[in-house]
Amino acid sequence: MSKKALSKTTYQIPIGPIHPALKEPVQFEFTIDGERIVDVDVSLGHVHRSIEWTGMHRNPIQVLYLAERICGICSYCHPMSFALAVERVAGIEVPERADYLRVIQGELERICSHVLWAGVAAHEIGFDSVLFFTWQIREEALDLTEYLTGNRVTKAITMIGGVRRDITPDMVPRVKKSLDFLKANFEKLRKIYLDDKTFKMRTQGCGVLTKENALKLCACGPTTRASGVKKDVRLDQPYFAFDNLDFDYVTPDVLTGEVNGDVYDRIIVRLLEVKQSIELIEQCLERMPEGPIVSEPKIPKLLATLKKVNGEGIGRMEAPRGEVIHYVKLTGQEFPYCWKVRAPTYNNILPWIPMLLGEQIADIPIVAASTDPCMSCTNRVAIVKDNNRSYLDKETLHKLSVEKTRRLMQ
């Protein structure tokens, strides 16, 4: 506990390891002066599962399925980044059709993730009817995922050198039907999130991350783009078929003409990206050439090739929450010598500190949620005031947030 915390004017509240707005357990220790946050400390690792270590004792094909289990929401980005890294080390060429199919899966995942996040954000500030409405829309995207991959969450679509399932011409109408549904509902979502007065009151000027801080702290994904940094691996260093598709960086000034780097701006970026993803999938369906979907369909042969490979490489992808990067070192053995996974949240933890400084306790849920779309069900917060420990459970913290919204509405 820092010296500051022991003075009479400030007190500390630890939040987490199970946090109201995060699926992954993270612990915050806030130093509070009255209602204002004056210091933040973050501690991690409450759910470290040694996946990298395990991966160094599995062959590359097994690692694909292991990587899928790193995150339930980015269950496509992780194995795919690993596959990209391995393909670059081994010099495996991916068929053109597979490149387009990979884009479709990636963008579909982005839609699911961003819409899920939008629902969580609404819930955090007390709009549960909006939560249900948004998740109803997400359900359509999940149904489409199930139609294309056979699964709703753990998709098992990735293969080194391509993908495992094709989209045949008779499947296209069903895909288009879902896309039309998403497009039709997008306008409703836009109105709720961007034009609603209460939404604006709770999110504008709240949890600000300046452009300079975003760059210094190496933030990534929508978090950094909402602060005006044009950083998107899809455009910076195009992979898959992204170089053939028409799209551009999404920063909040596209819509409002200015960048504030607040929670509202992060909502703008994510919502516009949902629309962008729908358009990208449509472009892919149009432009996809005929051809094979995987370069080497025989897995034992592929494994035998990979066993002889020596070298190191990186695979980078723009996941819904930001850049995913995998480093792989192969040394001519059955298992990778080194495998390092970097998920986007890893880099978006430090930016929380400038975002939360000066905010109120009631803003913690929405600010913390604004970088990341996950949400936990059991939460507990302890308040230490004059060395007396009292606990705030998740419901109380959520109630504080809802009450603030109500106050603003009056």
Place this chain on the structure above:
Amino acid sequence: MSEGARLTPEEIIKSFKDIFKTDIKDDRIETHKAGSKKTQFTHIWMCIDRSAFKDAVKHLMKLEKYPHLAVVSGYDMGETINLVYHFSIYFSERGKELSLNITVELPKSEPEIETITDLIPGALITEQEKQEMLGIKVKGIPKDKRAFVSDDFPKGMYPWRKDETGPGKMVRNLHEVKE
């Protein structure tokens, strides 16, 4: 994001070699292609001597004011522990970004490296992670405590080591682990 003129990958390596001379080894430029337009993108790899590493990062910051440090990877090579710093520069423009991967070899007898958090504050978590996973010492790290490994994990055991300080034996004999 860069304000000055953008250098080509060859020029970048040359600019490093002009300053650090023999401290730069094993440099290579990898070009990969993507999509049906076969757009090329470049990954630069180089190995820098530990003594020149921090100055090399400072030099990198002249090329790009805020280089993006994605993460630091690391592995145990027996005699040495190698760290790989994954930077990206020249982002914000379509297809122009370069990935710069800098490898630093640390002898196992003295696995120490200077912190770069004073230059790039975003490096904190990944430096903490390297300390606990590989048993290296980052000199001058502002927050010298464990980030991911729990506090009750045995001291002196480093999960990514491949020698006797690695967790191999512990994992096989979990029934013997007390506490």
